Amino acid sequence: MPKIKMPKGSPTIDMTPMVDLAFLLVTFFMLTASFRSAEPVIVETPSSISDKIIPDNVLMVTLDKDGRVFFNLSEPEARREMLTNMLSKYKVSLNEEQIDEFSFMSTFGCTMQELPSYMQTEAAKRASFPTEGIPTDSTHNELLDWISFAAAAAGNTGRTAFEEAKAKGTDPKMEDFKPKFILRVDSKTLYKDAATVIDVFRELNLNNLNFVTSAEAIPVN
Amino acid sequence: MAQIAESGGGNHGKKGKQRAKKSSTHVDMTPMVDLAFLLLTFFVLTSTFSKPKVLPLNYPAKVPEGEKIDRPKINNAATFILADEKVYYYRGEFYPKSRPGENGPTELKEANFGSGENSVRKLLASWNNYVIKNKVILEQKLDKKQIADTAFNRQLDDLTRDKEAVKVLIKTDDKALCKSFIDLVDELKIANVGVIAPTDLSPEEKELLKEKN
Numbered sequence: 172m173p174k175i176k177m178p179k180g181s182p183t184i185d186m187t188p189m190v191d192l193a194f195l196l197v198t199f200f201m202l203t204a205s206f207r208s209a210e211p212v213i214v215e216t217p218s219s220i221s222d223k224i225i226p227d228n229v230l231m232v233t234l235d236k237d238g239r240v241f242f243n244l245s246e247p248e249a250r251r252e253m254l255t256n257m258l259s260k261y262k263v264s265l266n267e268e269q270i271d272e273f274s275f276m277s278t279f280g281c282t283m284q285e286l287p288s289y290m291q292t293e294a295a296k297r298a299s300f301p302t303e304g305i306p307t308d309s310t311h312n313e314l315l316d317w318i319s320f321a322a323a324a325a326g327n328t329g330r331t332a333f334e335e336a337k338a339k340g341t342d343p344k345m346e347d348f349k350p351k352f353i354l355r356v357d358s359k360t361l362y363k364d365a366a367t368v369i370d371v372f373r374e375l376n377l378n379n380l381n382f383v384t385s386a387e388a389i390p391v392n
Numbered sequence: 393m394a395q396i397a398e399s400g401g402g403n404h405g406k407k408g409k410q411r412a413k414k415s416s417t418h419v420d421m422t423p424m425v426d427l428a429f430l431l432l433t434f435f436v437l438t439s440t441f442s443k444p445k446v447l448p449l450n451y452p453a454k455v456p457e458g459e460k461i462d463r464p465k466i467n468n469a470a471t472f473i474l475a476d477e478k479v480y481y482y483r484g485e486f487y488p489k490s491r492p493g494e495n496g497p498t499e500l501k502e503a504n505f506g507s508g509e510n511s512v513r514k515l516l517a518s519w520n521n522y523v524i525k526n527k528v529i530l531e532q533k534l535d536k537k538q539i540a541d542t543a544f545n546r547q548l549d550d551l552t553r554d555k556e557a558v559k560v561l562i563k564t565d566d567k568a569l570c571k572s573f574i575d576l577v578d579e580l581k582i583a584n585v586g587v588i589a590p591t592d593l594s595p596e597e598k599e600l601l602k603e604k605n
Contacts, residue, residue, distance in 0.1 A: 183418070186425060187421075190421060190428060193429055193432055194428050200436060200439055201435055203439065204438065204439035216444060217570065217574040218578075219445070219577070219578040220578055220582060221447040221448070221581065222445060223445055223446050223447075224444075224446070225444055225445070225446055351446075357570065358569065358571035361566070361567070361570070362474065362564045362568040362569060362572075363564070363566050363567075365570050369451060370454075373453070374454060376453065376454070378450055378452070378453050379448065379450050379451075380449055380450075380451060381448045382449060382574055383444050383445070383447075384445055384574060384578075386445050390513070
């Protein structure tokens with residue numbers, strides 16, 4: 172019996188298509204990826220059928236499951252204005268560098284007294300900064316001040332953005348540029364705690380609130 | 393793969409023209425592929441696709457202190473009370489035991505967030521049948537382009553404020569979780585309830601709730 176001779180081919184495989192595909196996917200993911208910004212709290216939001224995405228100019232209050240209050244304002248310019256007002260009201264001082272850093276930060280949560288040491292903490296360690304969150308007591312309501320200064324500042328940036336859009340010749344609606352008020356609560360937060368924050372908003376006559384939720388399928392009847 | 397470019401050909405001692413060395417065109421692609429897949433894995437794992445959504449909810453304006461307003465009588469109202477993990481409800485006005493209405497004092501009935509007989513979804517679907525039916529008609533009109541988008545939204549808005557439509561009050565106990573609150577608002581949106589008012593429990597309701605537990 173003659174032996175069957177296996178063809179002696181080179182073990183080389185042409186990898187070009189695979190590489191092409193790999194790079195195509197890399198490019199796709201690189202371009203579509205949006206990174207989650209570093210947050211000092213982890214919040215598991217409840218789900219709803221709502222399909223409205225989070226608008227641009229927002230003022231967001233976050234409540235973690237222990238009821239600690241955190242705050243975020245999306246526009247850096249507005250953040251700077253809000254911070255300057257807060258610093259002068261509570262007679263706390265930060266250096267220029269820290270103010271710069273603050274205006275590009277995301278969510279934060281600490282009392283005004285703690286703010287200088289909070290800003291001195293390295294960015295990566297702020298998540299474990301020991302704090303009770305922003306005070307919302309009726310006697311010492313810092314959240315009320317944050318929100319009222321933030322609403323004014325965000326209103327200004329919104330108006331500027333609106334004027335700019337108008338100058339470009341598009342037909343913008345003022346409604347789209349107004350700051351939106353967003354509440355991000357954890358599933359396990361007590362509603363009572365959320366209600367105190369909601370009452371702060373209502374005290375400032377800001378009654379149109381939005382809850383952050385993750386998407387859920389609409390049930391078919 | 394993993395081939396190192398062989399020294400191709402070489403000089404075979406021919407006397408004629410000196411040919412340039414013919415090196416193989418194969419390039420070792422392994423490191424590049426490694427890198428590409430590394431990046432691919434990184435981006436696949438870190439990217440977040442679903443942007444969070446927002447659920448809009450309008451709260452009633454705060455009444456200035458010292459000012460008393462008469463609560464308006466609401467047509468076709470339903471009240472949901474969120475306690476610990478349970479949902480209670482009653483229809484219409486609240487009649488405490490001391491001042492019973494035509495059908496006696498108000499009793500709290502229990503509901504749940506499932507999809508069974510006593511679920512919030514089933515209850516709302518039956519109460520708000522009028523709105524749901526009319527919304528289908530409006531949607532058909534929109535599909536056939538008989539009405540414009542703006543007209544559709546306006547008519548839908550009017551429909552949810554109609555006297556036949558259900559209006560819902562949400563009251564929460566101290567132990568209620570945000571999850572049940574959002575779940576309830578979500579159910580109300582599914583049932584096309586347009587008027588949703590989160591309010592506080594009255595002392596009589598609190599008492600009734602205490603009896604239930």
